Amino acid sequence: MxxxxxxxxxxxxxxxxxxxxxxxxxxxxxxxxxxxxxxxxxxxxxxxxxxxxxxxxxxxxxxxxxxxxxxxxxxxxxxxxxxxxxxxxxxxxxxxxxxxxxARHAPDRFPKRVDRCIALHGSCSALRPSRGQPSRGVAAMRDLLSRVDGLVVADPEFASECCGFGGSFATTFPELSVRMGKDKLASLRDAGRDQGPVDGIVSSDCSCLLHLRAIEGVGLPFYHVAEILRSAA
Structure with missing residues (x-):
């Protein structure tokens, strides 16, 4: 059962x-x-x-x-x-x-190769401690993605900086929110400079991805971690 x-x-x-x-x-x-x-x-x-x-x-x-x-x-x-x-x-x-x-239940290796280079966006929520305990969110993302053969995960230079969404922050301070999003996108695009051109952005928070995708338009594709893993399953 x-x-x-x-x-x-x-x-x-x-x-x-x-x-x-x-x-x-x-x-x-x-x-x-x-x-x-x-x-x-x-x-x-x-x-x-x-x-x-x-x-x-x-x-x-x-x-x-x-x-x-x-x-x-x-x-x-x-x-x-x-x-x-x-x-x-x-x-x-x-x-x-x-x-x-x-990460506790996934296979050690996923069966299908995914030959691409994606930039990893760790949201503020995935990075910040909870109740005084270190967050495992980004480590869990990285662990899961490392189980996919062929996948290159690139880290942006300013990984801990906010993308500018922040829930109501984006509607309260829209100009600042968009400016922060543009800065984050530039950092993510440049993340693969030593590993090959970035052809996608991945995160565990679709809220950040929605914000960044709205700014990016028809450029880079955006994925939740589960979508990348599903393509390798």
Whole structure:
């Protein structure tokens, strides 16, 4: 009998980047899991960023996941970080970001080669500590991508700098947000100067990717980590 796992697919992924959700589910199923998607709609981060006190959406999340202690796998470092910040320490069920979870279950090597050079964008949420503990988000991304033969992962020079999205920051300070995004894109494009031209950008946060893609237009393609891994599975 297949093991069961619960996924929380963020609202913006469901609406704007559904291919990432499909890839994540298919990868989990390929390694023997039966995926259940929790009906929580939104983690509440957008309202929290706008200054609203944690409340209805967070309560809806807790109601949707309650009654079962099995961990909730979140397809966004940003949403996982928000939930971790507003929930009590040691809250059950535990919340874990998808890359960190899948790194525990993915094969040591993926069967298909992917001959390309991609630049790695570690979002602020994937980089920052949580509850005083070092983040494993970027390390988990790098670990998973290293299991794909032929794939070259390039690091930008200013890897820890924000892309300029920052949730409500992008709407409160749009000019600054776009300027930061352009700087981040320039850094990502230049990341492969010693390894070959970058032909794509990958991240564990589709929110950053949506922001960068809107600035980039029809240039480089953007991928959630799950999409790259799915192409190698």
């Amino acid at each position: 297949a093991s069961s796992v619960r996924f929380f697919i963020p609202c913006y992924v469901d609406e704007l980047w559904p291919q990432a959700g499909r890839a994540a589910v298919e990868l989990a199923e390929a390694v023997g899991f039966r995926v259940r998607v929790v009906d929580a709609v939104c983690c509440g981060q957008s309202l929290s960023n706008a200054g609203a006190a944690s409340g209805r959406l967070e309560a809806r999340f807790e109601a949707a996941v309650g009654g079962d202690d099995s961990e909730i796998v979140v397809l966004s470092a940003s949403c996982a970080g928000h939930l971790d910040s507003v929930r009590p320490p040691q809250a059950r069920p535990a919340v874990v970001e998808w890359c960190e979870w899948f």
